[in-house]
Amino acid sequence: EAQVTQNPRYLITVTGKKLTVTCSQNMNHEYMSWYRQDPGLGLRQIYYSMNVEVTDKGDVPEGYKVSRKEKRNFPLILESPSPNQTSLYFCASSRRQGSVRTVDLDTQYFGPGTRLTVL
Protein backbone atom coordinates (compact mmCIF):
# COMPACT_ATOMS: atom_id res chain seq x y z
CA GLU A 1 0.00 0.00 0.00
CA ALA A 2 1.35 3.40 -1.03
CA GLN A 3 1.71 5.54 2.04
CA VAL A 4 3.57 8.13 4.05
CA THR A 5 4.19 7.23 7.67
CA GLN A 6 5.14 9.49 10.54
CA ASN A 7 6.25 8.72 14.06
CA PRO A 8 5.39 9.49 16.73
CA ARG A 9 1.76 10.49 16.18
CA TYR A 10 1.58 12.31 19.49
CA LEU A 11 4.39 13.77 21.55
CA ILE A 12 4.50 15.89 24.68
CA THR A 13 7.92 17.17 25.60
CA VAL A 14 9.63 19.96 27.50
CA THR A 15 11.48 23.02 26.32
CA GLY A 16 15.01 22.29 25.15
CA LYS A 17 14.80 18.52 24.88
CA LYS A 18 15.93 17.49 21.40
CA LEU A 19 13.47 15.43 19.42
CA THR A 20 13.14 13.85 16.00
CA VAL A 21 9.97 13.13 14.07
CA THR A 22 10.46 10.48 11.44
CA CYS A 23 8.86 10.39 8.02
CA SER A 24 9.02 7.61 5.49
CA GLN A 25 7.39 7.05 2.09
CA ASN A 26 7.28 3.93 -0.06
CA MET A 27 6.39 5.53 -3.39
CA ASN A 28 9.92 6.34 -4.55
CA HIS A 29 9.04 10.04 -4.60
CA GLU A 30 11.80 12.56 -5.17
CA TYR A 31 10.14 15.46 -3.39
CA MET A 32 9.45 15.42 0.33
CA SER A 33 8.47 18.22 2.65
CA TRP A 34 7.42 19.11 6.17
CA TYR A 35 4.54 21.38 7.11
CA ARG A 36 3.15 22.73 10.30
CA GLN A 37 -0.51 23.60 10.69
CA ASP A 38 -1.72 26.15 13.20
CA PRO A 39 -5.24 27.52 13.72
CA GLY A 40 -5.89 30.52 11.53
CA LEU A 41 -2.58 30.16 9.70
CA GLY A 42 -3.14 27.12 7.55
CA LEU A 43 -0.39 24.83 6.36
CA ARG A 44 3.05 26.36 6.18
CA GLN A 45 6.05 24.62 4.74
CA ILE A 46 9.09 24.21 7.00
CA TYR A 47 11.62 22.48 4.75
CA TYR A 48 11.56 20.56 1.53
CA SER A 49 13.84 18.21 -0.32
CA MET A 50 14.05 17.74 -4.06
CA ASN A 51 16.10 14.55 -3.76
CA VAL A 52 18.72 12.77 -1.67
CA GLU A 53 21.13 15.23 -0.06
CA VAL A 54 19.20 18.19 -1.50
CA THR A 55 17.20 20.21 1.03
CA ASP A 56 16.03 23.79 1.19
CA LYS A 57 14.14 26.10 3.49
CA GLY A 58 10.42 26.60 3.24
CA ASP A 59 8.49 29.50 4.68
CA VAL A 60 9.11 28.83 8.39
CA PRO A 61 12.45 26.98 8.86
CA GLU A 62 13.66 28.65 12.08
CA GLY A 63 14.20 26.16 14.89
CA TYR A 64 14.09 23.10 12.63
CA LYS A 65 16.58 20.89 10.82
CA VAL A 66 16.11 18.14 8.28
CA SER A 67 18.21 15.59 6.51
CA ARG A 68 17.73 13.45 3.40
CA LYS A 69 20.26 10.66 3.45
CA GLU A 70 17.93 8.17 1.81
CA LYS A 71 15.21 8.75 -0.72
CA ARG A 72 12.45 7.26 1.42
CA ASN A 73 13.22 9.05 4.72
CA PHE A 74 13.01 12.70 5.67
CA PRO A 75 13.27 13.23 9.44
CA LEU A 76 12.43 16.54 11.10
CA ILE A 77 14.73 17.52 13.96
CA LEU A 78 14.01 20.04 16.68
CA GLU A 79 17.33 20.63 18.42
CA SER A 80 15.90 22.76 21.21
CA PRO A 81 12.11 22.79 21.08
CA SER A 82 10.23 25.79 22.37
CA PRO A 83 6.52 26.25 23.20
CA ASN A 84 5.92 28.18 19.96
CA GLN A 85 6.70 24.96 18.10
CA THR A 86 3.62 23.35 19.57
CA SER A 87 1.70 22.45 16.45
CA LEU A 88 0.34 19.75 14.16
CA TYR A 89 3.05 18.56 11.79
CA PHE A 90 2.60 16.85 8.46
CA CYS A 91 5.13 15.19 6.23
CA ALA A 92 4.33 14.94 2.54
CA SER A 93 5.85 13.43 -0.56
CA SER A 94 5.34 14.03 -4.22
CA ARG A 95 6.55 12.82 -7.55
CA ARG A 96 8.59 15.40 -9.41
CA GLN A 97 7.85 15.77 -13.06
CA GLY A 98 9.01 18.08 -15.75
CA SER A 99 11.99 18.64 -17.98
CA VAL A 100 15.59 19.12 -16.91
CA ARG A 101 15.12 22.88 -16.77
CA THR A 102 11.69 23.10 -15.19
CA VAL A 103 9.97 21.41 -12.32
CA ASP A 104 6.33 20.70 -11.67
CA LEU A 105 5.14 19.05 -8.54
CA ASP A 106 2.58 16.34 -8.77
CA THR A 107 -0.04 15.44 -6.18
CA GLN A 108 1.22 15.53 -2.60
CA TYR A 109 0.61 12.57 -0.31
CA PHE A 110 0.49 13.42 3.36
CA GLY A 111 1.36 11.43 6.42
CA PRO A 112 -1.21 11.13 9.22
CA GLY A 113 0.29 13.99 11.23
CA THR A 114 2.22 14.39 14.47
CA ARG A 115 0.70 16.44 17.23
CA LEU A 116 3.53 18.01 19.20
CA THR A 117 3.15 19.83 22.49
CA VAL A 118 6.16 21.60 23.97
CA LEU A 119 5.74 22.59 27.62
Next chain:
Amino acid sequence: RKEVEQDPGPFNVPEGATVAFNCTYSNSASQSFFWYRQDCRKEPKLLMSVYSSGNEDGRFTAQLNRASQYISLLIRDSKLSDSATYLCVVTPGGRLTGGSYIPTFGRGTSLIVHP
Protein backbone atom coordinates in the same frame (compact mmCIF):
# COMPACT_ATOMS: atom_id res chain seq x y z
CA ARG B 1 2.02 37.92 2.36
CA LYS B 2 -1.18 36.28 1.12
CA GLU B 3 -0.31 34.46 -2.06
CA VAL B 4 -3.35 32.23 -1.99
CA GLU B 5 -6.59 33.50 -0.52
CA GLN B 6 -9.77 31.68 0.35
CA ASP B 7 -12.94 32.69 2.13
CA PRO B 8 -12.69 30.79 5.43
CA GLY B 9 -16.48 30.42 5.72
CA PRO B 10 -18.04 28.48 7.21
CA PHE B 11 -20.44 27.76 4.41
CA ASN B 12 -23.47 26.25 6.08
CA VAL B 13 -25.72 24.56 3.51
CA PRO B 14 -28.54 21.98 3.54
CA GLU B 15 -28.19 18.57 2.02
CA GLY B 16 -28.74 18.66 -1.72
CA ALA B 17 -27.57 22.24 -2.14
CA THR B 18 -25.00 23.42 -4.65
CA VAL B 19 -22.10 25.33 -3.20
CA ALA B 20 -19.12 27.03 -4.81
CA PHE B 21 -15.76 28.12 -3.44
CA ASN B 22 -13.24 30.42 -5.03
CA CYS B 23 -9.53 30.75 -4.44
CA THR B 24 -7.36 33.57 -5.77
CA TYR B 25 -3.60 33.40 -6.26
CA SER B 26 -1.07 36.15 -6.79
CA ASN B 27 1.82 34.42 -8.56
CA SER B 28 1.09 34.48 -12.26
CA ALA B 29 3.90 31.96 -12.87
CA SER B 30 2.06 29.27 -10.92
CA GLN B 31 1.92 26.00 -12.78
CA SER B 32 -0.22 23.47 -10.98
CA PHE B 33 -3.42 23.82 -9.02
CA PHE B 34 -5.23 21.45 -6.71
CA TRP B 35 -8.12 21.18 -4.33
CA TYR B 36 -7.51 19.14 -1.19
CA ARG B 37 -10.00 18.08 1.42
CA GLN B 38 -9.13 17.99 5.09
CA ASP B 39 -11.27 16.47 7.78
CA CYS B 40 -10.84 17.73 11.32
CA ARG B 41 -7.31 17.07 12.65
CA LYS B 42 -6.53 14.68 9.81
CA GLU B 43 -4.17 14.87 6.89
CA PRO B 44 -5.15 16.70 3.71
CA LYS B 45 -6.12 14.44 0.85
CA LEU B 46 -6.29 15.28 -2.81
CA LEU B 47 -9.80 15.98 -4.02
CA MET B 48 -8.95 16.92 -7.57
CA SER B 49 -6.45 18.62 -9.80
CA VAL B 50 -7.49 21.75 -11.64
CA TYR B 51 -6.83 22.10 -15.34
CA SER B 52 -7.28 25.02 -17.67
CA SER B 53 -9.95 23.08 -19.51
CA GLY B 54 -11.89 22.40 -16.33
CA ASN B 55 -12.17 19.13 -14.50
CA GLU B 56 -15.25 17.22 -13.37
CA ASP B 57 -15.43 14.24 -11.05
CA GLY B 58 -18.96 13.20 -10.18
CA ARG B 59 -20.55 15.96 -8.15
CA PHE B 60 -17.36 18.03 -8.10
CA THR B 61 -16.24 20.48 -10.77
CA ALA B 62 -13.04 22.51 -10.68
CA GLN B 63 -12.19 25.41 -12.95
CA LEU B 64 -9.08 27.50 -13.52
CA ASN B 65 -9.13 31.07 -14.76
CA ARG B 66 -5.54 32.09 -15.46
CA ALA B 67 -6.44 35.57 -16.71
CA SER B 68 -8.14 36.46 -13.43
CA GLN B 69 -5.89 34.19 -11.36
CA TYR B 70 -8.46 32.18 -9.53
CA ILE B 71 -9.64 28.62 -9.26
CA SER B 72 -13.05 27.43 -8.24
CA LEU B 73 -14.68 24.33 -6.83
CA LEU B 74 -18.34 23.56 -7.34
CA ILE B 75 -20.08 20.87 -5.31
CA ARG B 76 -23.50 19.76 -6.49
CA ASP B 77 -26.07 17.80 -4.48
CA SER B 78 -24.15 18.27 -1.21
CA LYS B 79 -23.97 15.30 1.15
CA LEU B 80 -23.46 15.29 4.90
CA SER B 81 -20.14 13.58 4.26
CA ASP B 82 -18.94 16.58 2.26
CA SER B 83 -18.57 18.51 5.51
CA ALA B 84 -14.85 19.31 5.73
CA THR B 85 -12.33 22.02 5.07
CA TYR B 86 -11.36 22.51 1.42
CA LEU B 87 -7.82 23.68 0.75
CA CYS B 88 -6.71 25.37 -2.40
CA VAL B 89 -3.08 24.61 -3.35
CA VAL B 90 -0.93 26.37 -5.89
CA THR B 91 2.45 25.01 -6.85
CA PRO B 92 5.20 26.79 -8.71
CA GLY B 93 7.10 25.67 -11.70
CA GLY B 94 10.55 26.90 -12.35
CA ARG B 95 14.06 26.26 -13.41
CA LEU B 96 16.20 23.87 -11.43
CA THR B 97 18.54 26.71 -10.57
CA GLY B 98 17.16 29.58 -8.58
CA GLY B 99 13.63 28.34 -8.40
CA SER B 100 11.48 28.06 -5.34
CA TYR B 101 9.48 24.87 -5.00
CA ILE B 102 7.20 25.74 -2.16
CA PRO B 103 3.57 24.81 -2.73
CA THR B 104 1.33 27.43 -1.22
CA PHE B 105 -1.80 26.43 0.62
CA GLY B 106 -4.79 28.59 1.18
CA ARG B 107 -6.07 28.65 4.73
CA GLY B 108 -9.08 26.62 3.73
CA THR B 109 -12.81 27.04 3.39
CA SER B 110 -14.99 25.28 5.91
CA LEU B 111 -18.12 23.56 4.62
CA ILE B 112 -20.87 22.32 6.90
CA VAL B 113 -23.68 20.36 5.30
CA HIS B 114 -26.70 19.93 7.54
CA PRO B 115 -29.77 17.66 7.24
